[in-house]
Amino acid sequence: MSNPTFEADGITLEKVREHVWEIPQEGDMRTPARVLASEPLLEEISDDKTLEQLTNTTHLPGITKHAICMPDGHQGYGFPVGGVGALDAEDGCISPGAVGYDINCLTGDTDVLLEYGRRLPIEDLEKRFEEENAMVAGEEFTPSTIRLFTERDDATVYEVETETGDRITATADHPFRTPDGMRPLEELSEGDEVHLQPFRGVPDEEPEEFTVLSEDDVANENPQLVRALEDRDLLPLKSTDDAFNRFLKLVGFHTGDGAIGSGGQTWFYGEPTDLESIQDDIDAIGFTPSKIYERDRAHEIDGKTFETTEYSVRANSKAFQKVLLELGAPDGRKIESDFTTPWYFDRLTNWQKALYVSAYFGAEMSAPAAQHDKNLYCPKVSQTRVAAVADDGEEFMADIASFLGDLDIETNQIERFETDSSADRETIRLRFGVKNDSENLIRFFSTVGYRYNHEKRRKAAKAIQYLKTKEAVIDRRATIAREAKAMADGGTPAQDIKSEFDVNERFVERSIWDGRSGRPRPPAEFPGFEDYCETTTVGDDYTVAARIRSIEPIDEAHRVYDIGVTHDAHNFVADGFVVSNCGVRMMRTNLTYDDLQGREEELVDALFANVPSGLGGGGIVEAGVDTVDEILGRGVDWALENGHAVEEDLLHCEDEGMREEADPEKITQKAKDRGKNQIGSLGSGNHFLEVQRVTDVFHDEVGEAYGLEEDQIVVLIHCGSRGLGHQTCNDYLRKIEQQHQGLLNQLPDKELAAAPAGSQLAEDYYAAMNAAINFAWVNRQLIMHRTRQVFERVFDRSWETMEMDLLYDVAHNIAKKETHTVDGEERELYVHRKGATRAFPAGHPEVPKAYRDVGQPVIIPGSMGAGNFVLRGGENSMDLTFGSTAHGAGRLMSRTQAKSEYWGGDVQQQLEDQEQIYVKAQSGATVAEEAPGVYKDVDEVVRVSDELGIGDKVARTFPVCNIKG
Structure with a gap:
């Protein structure tokens, strides 16, 4: 006999009837909470924080009847995955946390690396984050504007330490970049690798403001030159201007490897990659750089001749040259020049001095190199001056050594050597270097190092880690x-x-x-340094991999912070570490399993090659701003107009593939920028495209209405709105924190962030969320369209001939205004479904006409090695669950645990050998994380749904081919 109660870590659930368990209302709870599960599923649900999170949701204003957890429920962020909550649309609220969002947080003392080699504790960014650029490790190391700043209290944090001694403190959900892509900390273990960016930069300081170039400095110049400077806001030029920071780098490099030519020509010499960076800075200041020139030059040393290729770039502006000279670039032959550090050098902050010095070192200082086996040479820099100006050269070096000393970087004594005098003049060689004990070199390479020299920077990254x-x-x-x-x-x-x-x-x-x-x-x-360099990879963004030595919880709770950047890489560098709505549709075909057998590998390879997947950008179409706005506003109707859909596709999609309440203007530019290169892409994690065969039809009448029969081939597509939806939730979370702190303070968990119904912010968020839903529908539509094209090529017939028609598309993470009967009265509610599926029964007016007589199709993915199910909305769903049911099998095991228990290659091979299932993914880790044993028993989840009458079994399918991100 079943127990009438169930105890779960201090929470008592009372059995209402078979498969229905209730957490009674008490304290500040506004309603009871209910879990719909068999006892075996309830045991699994109670293993994490699902029940605590479900109880917390009952504190949301306006919550109606019950907060509900579906049979596939598991711990989420604030609101459990598999959760349903109906909140009054007039007196309640709407919660991004109940739809799905992430706040991935770091402690306040975590240093964020900013543009121009500055570092700043993340907590100090709050009042200025929109004015700053954070450094992003992507295809290259580059600055990106910050568009999001979040904070929250009382967070549990963990200290991560690598084998190289690098440390960071973060919440369990904060993503870290690894060789397998971004992974939250909770999925990482000792021995796993994370990506580090060894350059740490110099502490940020507010520069002293003074004028470095005034109208008086150009009073005698041609008026055209003066106008050129004024047009670019370079007159006056102040020490606090962004352009000045770029000029500091250019002056430093030019002092080492540049030349002043006639007619306003200013030359820079270097490798092509480095000259591209110089071009970027010249362009950012407002001038037009030349192309990169290439020429072969002959040399003779000690009677031996050889040729080298010289690369250069120039600026042809007299105005640009004038600024460079006024800021201290040497004019004429440097060997004869009396130049020292620029006249303003002592008035600069350390990070500004580092811009000048590091660029000079990029041109002139020796690269990291092995002295003998395990020790490195002192990085050295030298100059040759004629004797008459040798003291000026020594002063120049002394200023630089003094600056390095301010950063606790020790240098050797400046050396003077007499050289072979040329003609009738005496020349002096000057040289100094950075002392080569390990800690001193680490400080030097990680705070100053080299600019405008890609190879030296890569070598410095290796040197730091070595x-x-x-x-x-x-x-x-x-x-x-x-x-x-x-x-x-x-x-x-x-x-x-x-x-x-x-x-x-x-x-x-x-x-x-x-x-x-x-x-x-x-x-x-x-290993010696050179051997280490041979086996160590440094990316173009100067990142290296390091193994985690330990992950330790910190006892006390912390206030934590996060930022979001606009760059497509969606990461930033913190303490040296690189740290970042879905739904499902099914397409049926008239192919049988016999038609497919023998072609599985060909098909999975073709799908993998043609359907973009993985963490990064890249979609089936590239869109400009206007196109993104159309997609956000019109949904699948845009796809129809642009040849990516047919009329029948819209008729078989929830809401016909368009939410009329959508407003593209409520989506931020940052979110649009994230989405514009991801339209038609799977993403990563549990998102997939799977070719399946129908193994069972349980209800003949409904199966016929859905066009399903045994042995038939169908295609399942599971993905969402990619970075656009995620960014939209984050954007509105930030606004909620700013505008509705009072409501937040009333909730037991700040992750349930909500805006009061009727507020402008609630209306804006609802309009933005609906636009993101439109985007998700188009995303899946484009993938389906591409899948049709792949099938055409593989089977050499048209998709129409194969009857590749959309069965249904249903959203998984959504809040919708719906009318439901509560206590005998009809009420408009925000029904939040987070990892749950709408399941309206037969006769409901919002079920598409094609299925209204039998009920809305519900698609329940299992795992790669288990069955998937097609259900129909059950007769009891409106009374029990606000017209909802489960959305999948539900995770049973964390990704970290999955990777420790499964090896991706083994899982792949076993699926092929034992089940004839062909899987292709971007990485083995993804396969391990999605192994069949990671999920709950989908049969049990569906059994409970069927027996409760919230989602009735119609058919079962089984995987044949699967591609994952």
Whole structure:
């Protein structure tokens, strides 16, 4: 006999009837909460925070009847996945948290790397984030505007430490970039790799404001030159201007590797990649750089001749040249020049000095290199001056050394050498370098380093990680030496001491008996720097991979913060770490499983090659702003007009593929920018495209109405609105925090952020969310259209001949204004379905006409190795669940646990060998995270739905081919 109650970590659920469990209303709860599950499913649901989150949702103003958890429920963010909540549309609220959003947070002291090599604690960005650019690690290392700043209290955080000693403190949901893409911290374990950006920059300071170029400085110049400067807002030029920071870099590099030519020509010499960066800065200031020139040059040294290729770029503006010279670029032959650091150098902040110095080092300083095996040379810089101006050259170097000293970077003494005098003049060689002990070099490379020199920066990133790794190994050996000596002093036999440590026995002996002084050396097997460089990869964004040593919870709760950037990479660099609506549609065909057998690999390869997937951008169509607005406003009607759909597709889509309440103007430009390159793409995680065969039809009449029969091939597409929907939720979360703090303070969990019904913000969010729904429908429509084209090529017949028609498209994460009967009265409600599916019964006016007599189709994905189900809206759904049912099997295991228990390649092979299921994905980790054993039993989820009458079984399908992001 079943128990009348169920105890789950302090929460008591009372059994109302079979498969219905209630958490009684108490305290500040506005309604009871209900879980629809069998006892085995309830056991799984109670393993995480689902019940706590469900209880919290009952505190939302206007919540009606019950907060509901479906049979596939599991812990979400604020609101459980598989949750349904109906909130009064007049007196209640609308909650992005009950639709789906993420706040991924860092503690306030986390340094964010900003443009121009500055670093700033994230908490200090609150009042200025919209004025700042954060550094993004994408295809290259580049600045991006910040469009979002969030904060919340009382968060549980974890300290992450890598084997190289890098540390960061973050919440469990904060994503970290890994070799397999972005992964939340909760999915990472010791030994996993994360991407680091070793350049940490210089602490941010507010520059002193003063004029560096005034009208007086150009009083005697041609009026045309003056107008050119005024047109570009360079007159006057102040120390706080963005253009000045760019000029600092250009002056620094030009001092090392530039030349002033006649007629206003200003030349820069370097490698093509570096010259492209110089072109970008010249262009950003407002001038037009030349193309990159290339020429072969002959040289002779010690009687030997050889050729090199010289690359250069120039600016042809006399106005540009005038500014460069006024800001301290040397004129004429540098060997004869009396130039020193610019006249304003001492008045600059350290980060501004670093712009000038690092650009000079990019041109002139030696790259990181091995001195012998495991030690590096001192990076050195030198100049040759005629004797008459050698003191000026020494002053120049002394100023730079003094600046480095302010950053605790030690330098060697400046050296002077007499050189072979040319003609009748004496020349002096001047040289100094950065001291080469490990900690000093790490400070130098990670705070100043090199600018406008891609290869030196890549080598510096390797040098930082090499030196950190070496120091970590030495620290460990020093600890072993101390512990071994202490054990010996305490009388422990030497052999027992040797067995205690996993190091060379001779090292232990020397530690015990030889009286070791100073720090030990790394072991003989530790690689030399050049060997390390051969095996270490540095990306074009200067990131390197490092293994996690530990992830430890921090006892006290913290106030935490996050930012969002506009760049498509959607990441930023924090403490050196790179840290970032869905639905489902089914298409039927007249193909049978026999038609497909033998072609599985060809089909899965073709689909994978033609349907974009994965974390990044790239979709089936590229859109401008006007096109994105049309998609947001019109939904699938846009696809029809542009040849990506047929009329029947709209008739078989929820709301005919368009939410009329959508308003593209309520979507931010940042969200549109995220979405414009992702239209027609699967994304990653649990999103997929799957070719399936129908194995069972349980209800002949409804199966016939849906066009389903046994052995038939169908296609299931599961994805959402990609980055656009995610950004829209984040944008409105920020506004809710600013405008409705009073409501937030009343809720037990700030992640339930909500705007009061009737407020302008609630109306704006609803209009924006509906626009995002339109975007998601178009996204799935384009994928379906491309799938039709792939089938045409593989099976050599038209998609119309194969009757590749849309069965139905239904949203999974959504809040909709709907009219429901509550206590005998009809009320308009915001029905929030987060990871739940609308399931309206037969006869409901909002069910498409094609299915109104039998009920709305409901599509329930299982896992790659289990069945999927087609249901119809059940007769009891309106009374029990506001017309809702489950949306899938529901996760049983975290992604972290999945990766520790499954190996992607093994899962792939087993599915093919045992089930004849062909899977293709962007990475093995994705396959492991989505292994069949990761999910609840979809049969049990569907059984409960069917027996409760909220979603009736119609058919079952089984995977044949699957592609994932």
